[in-house]
Amino acid sequence: MPADPSERLLDFLQKRAALSREEAVAFAARWSVERQLKRGDYLCSIGKMEQHVWFIAEGLLRIYYPTDAEEVCVGFSYEDTVVSSFPSFIRQQPSSFSIQALEKCTALGITRTDLYAAIDTWPAVAKLWSGLLEQVVTGLIEREIEISTTTPEQRYRNLLRRAPYLFQRVPLKYIATYLRIKPETLSRVRRTGISAP
Template structure:
């Protein structure tokens, strides 16, 4: 008799709940209510898209496993603006917030498994549960600080300083992401990155 097939999203829900239990002001009831709303499951092969430019983002995703790149497609090049990997959240944020078509693409760099919560459910639980509104405010503050650091990186004229700052902040990226995408993120050629490394 074959073994029963488990729900592939259950491990993602368990991982998300475990991470949320590390937030001291979230109650077990808060976490149970929140995790139950992550109803969309996405399994991507390498090079599959989570979202493409022109599509509207309706979900916020939690990466259970894998790695993805967020990039802006232009005629001249694909400009990498960020990455997502295990235990992080990802979406085309401007599209998710404003309900407008995305200007960004999110593409899997390797096999990736994600779960998603709809914008409607996310908004409703933020309004219904003050602890989650507080949690989200703290996450947004952290994201804004990260974006400010990124802006500073891009303003630095010396490529070696941009690389030093990334290595200090996110050394793990070099194990997860192909070098050509890190080079794009740092606004330098892959050859320059190889020379500096």
């Protein structure tokens, strides 16, 4: 079903952006950094400057924020999604996040310079970038609301409905921190959730 990483990126760009075939090919060529990760490797580490936006051609990663006490997962990235430590990338500050592969991954990266040049060159790329940011904005707002207006059980059910595949691929302890609850609580919520009439 997928092809090689660059093919996959090309498909993605043509589906998502209003780019002509030639533009898509030219823009895809700017994604010049290929990174292979094995389980446990980092795409971005805390304290480092994020220099790329990444297209994930294969695999699954968690984005998390490490605090003194624990690691809070703020999201996941997988095939045909784009990921970066956005605040670091955008503001060129050391990253507050780490992005770690939970599976073997293949990622294609574009540098800041190349991306902003592409934005200036192709209006459709500018639109793609705005669209991506808009998507991040609406996602974050919805998530913030969900966390502050629902119970742990509701959050679990919602995630199960929205993204059942995560439960196949991600250890529950990471999902728990994503839901802002403890693994013990998630375990209990799963148990009681089964026998609802």
